[in-house]
Amino acid sequence: MFQLKNVDYVVTDEKTGAKKEILKNLNLSFDKGKITVVTGHNGSGKSTLIKLLMGIEKPTNGQILFDDKDITDLAVNEMANLGISIAFQQPVRFKGLTVKDLLDIANERSTNISDACDFLSLVGLCAREYLDRELDNTLSGGEIKRIELALALAKGGEVFLFDEPEAGIDLWSFDDLIGIFKKLKDKTIIIVSHQKKILEIADKVLLMSNQGYQMGERDEILGNMSPSKCARLEVRDE
Amino acid sequence: MNSIDKDLLAQVADLHSVPQGSYNIRKNGESVGRASDSDIEIVSKKDKQGIDIYVRKNVKNKSVHLPVIVTQSGFEDLVYNDFYIESGADVVIVAGCGIHNSGDKTSTHNGIHTFHLAKNAKIKYVEKHLGLGNGTGGKVLNPVTKIIMKEGSVCEMETVQLGGVTYSNRKTNAKLGKGAKLVIKEKILTTDKQEAKTEFKVELLGDGSSVEVVSRSVAKGESKQKFVSKIVGDAECFGHVECDGIVLDKAQVVSVPEIEAKNVDASLVHEAAIGKIAGEQLVKLMSLGLTKEEAEAKIIKGYLN
Numbered sequence: 001m002f003q004l005k006n007v008d009y010v011v012t013d014e015k016t017g018a019k020k021e022i023l024k025n026l027n028l029s030f031d032k033g034k035i036t037v038v039t040g041h042n043g044s045g046k047s048t049l050i051k052l053l054m055g056i057e058k059p060t061n062g063q064i065l066f067d068d069k070d071i072t073d074l075a076v077n078e079m080a081n082l083g084i085s086i087a088f089q090q091p092v093r094f095k096g097l098t099v100k101d102l103l104d105i106a107n108e109r110s111t112n113i114s115d116a117c118d119f120l121s122l123v124g125l126c127a128r129e130y131l132d133r134e135l136d137n138t139l140s141g142g143e144i145k146r147i148e149l150a151l152a153l154a155k156g157g158e159v160f161l162f163d164e165p166e167a168g169i170d171l172w173s174f175d176d177l178i179g180i181f182k183k184l185k186d187k188t189i190i191i192v193s194h195q196k197k198i199l200e201i202a203d204k205v206l207l208m209s210n211q212g213y214q215m216g217e218r219d220e221i222l223g224n225m226s227p228s229k230c231a232r233l234e235v236r237d238e
Numbered sequence: 239m240n241s242i243d244k245d246l247l248a249q250v251a252d253l254h255s256v257p258q259g260s261y262n263i264r265k266n267g268e269s270v271g272r273a274s275d276s277d278i279e280i281v282s283k284k285d286k287q288g289i290d291i292y293v294r295k296n297v298k299n300k301s302v303h304l305p306v307i308v309t310q311s312g313f314e315d316l317v318y319n320d321f322y323i324e325s326g327a328d329v330v331i332v333a334g335c336g337i338h339n340s341g342d343k344t345s346t347h348n349g350i351h352t353f354h355l356a357k358n359a360k361i362k363y364v365e366k367h368l369g370l371g372n373g374t375g376g377k378v379l380n381p382v383t384k385i386i387m388k389e390g391s392v393c394e395m396e397t398v399q400l401g402g403v404t405y406s407n408r409k410t411n412a413k414l415g416k417g418a419k420l421v422i423k424e425k426i427l428t429t430d431k432q433e434a435k436t437e438f439k440v441e442l443l444g445d446g447s448s449v450e451v452v453s454r455s456v457a458k459g460e461s462k463q464k465f466v467s468k469i470v471g472d473a474e475c476f477g478h479v480e481c482d483g484i485v486l487d488k489a490q491v492v493s494v495p496e497i498e499a500k501n502v503d504a505s506l507v508h509e510a511a512i513g514k515i516a517g518e519q520l521v522k523l524m525s526l527g528l529t530k531e532e533a534e535a536k537i538i539k540g541y542l543n
Binding site for chain 2: 054056075076077079080081085086088091092094095096097098101102105106108151155
């Protein structure tokens with residue numbers, strides 16, 4: 001189980017010294033075998049939450065627990081080695097590193113063609129065309145987003161963090177993306193999304209706003225949401 | 239040849255045995271091995287140190303290796319090599335210099351290379367530089383390359399300096415005729431208190447000529463690098479310079495771009511970016527399980543690959 005206990009996250013403006021509270025007193029549990037979709041307004045702290053869960057940012061107060069072990073102070077790579085994997089909202093580009101180089105690192109051993117094929121074909125890409133491509137500006141936004149997903153899958157683990165995985169992959173069938181999440185059904189899945197089809201597969205929904213958060217079974221959180229509330233949350237059909 | 243010589247030759251010219259085709263191996267100022275044939279002929283200069291290399295008309299799919307090694311501490315080598323690439327020839331030229339200095343005096347190699355490319359001649363020129371040895375003496379390399387390109391000729395030049403050279407000053411001058419194409423790829427890694435300077439001047443004089451310069455450098459420790467490029471467009475031509483530098487520790491990198499259009503149809507572009515390794519790149523690789531140090535090494539290796 002992945003847990004946050006009494007977590008606050010406060011940023012300080014370097015110039016004025018003013019403090020801004022991004023997350024306040026978060027108490028959350030993410031269960032194994034469940035898909036939790038995190039949704040809410042822009043600026044409500046969704047991406048910050050993902051960064052805290054990966055160890056990229058550290059809470060100002062509180063604890064992060066993984067199977068009852070305190071992992072609050074672990075570095076990103078230590079989190080990764082515990083089995084936490086992430087696909088970033090905006091994948092980073094590298095001059096000189098190829099798709100295969102990254103898959104090799106993710107896979108911890110030399111990727112043979114069939115392994116790479118598996119991960120790339122899961123995200124709708126042909127390994128033969130992409131393995132030797134550099135992860136630089138020659139890849140389109142959609143291509144690099146799919147490669148980002150393939151890397152998370154190649155790395156594997158127990159907890160998967162997907163930050164807006166659907167962004168920029170318009171041409172790819174949503175069913176394939178949903179299929180990936182379903183394949184990971186025995187893992188802990190946390191997805192930041194506004195996408196209606198992704199919300200539909202959620203076991204639990206974490207609804208975040210500047211006023212606070214609500215977490216519960218999907219229907220409990222979204223069940224009585226009016227169309228106007230959906231619109232305010234920018235829930236999208238496609 | 240001893241093991242130091244063999245190691246240097248393997249690293250600067252990928253030579254693990256006697257090369258195929260024509261070659262000249264220079265050690266401490268003397269030719270210690272040479273093969274020359276009617277396709278690629280190597281002739282010693284009579285008036286000064288150096289050789290003339292003649293690549294005959296329409297000779298294709300051949301290579302010539304011209305490595306230089308300096309193993310005597312304090313030795314200062316100066317050599318002039320002139321290449322005459324006749325029309326329609328298409329060859330690979332592998333040069334490069336390795337200095338092994340175990341003494342306390344500065345060892346220097348000054349290689350002055352001039353290329354004359356006739357109409358439609360094509361070359362790929364690879365030059366690697368390396369410094370080895372634990373001596374306190376400097377390992378200095380000052381290569382000068384002049385390239386004169388006639389109509390439709392193509393030159394692809396790759397220069398690599400990946401460590402051990404305490405000081406280098408590279409000067410490259412090229413003049414391109416009608417439809418000539420020049421591609422220069424440079425990779426430099428400096429560490430400790432090393433210093434590397436690079437100066438390019440390319441003149442695009444014929445219509446349809448083009449040049450592409452891609453420089454990637456990594457400066458670590460307290461090392462210093464300076465990259466100066468000047469592209470002059472005096473015809474309907476295209477020039478593109480891309481200079482990327484990664485700076486680590488207390489190193490310094492200076493990039494001085496200059497593009498000069500003397501013709502309304504000249505199109506010249508310069509891009510330069512210098513900075514530390516992007517934090518997002520480190521985080522991405524760490525999220526795949528690498529430590530910060532491993533991630534840094536991976537990024538640099540890929541970047542200079």
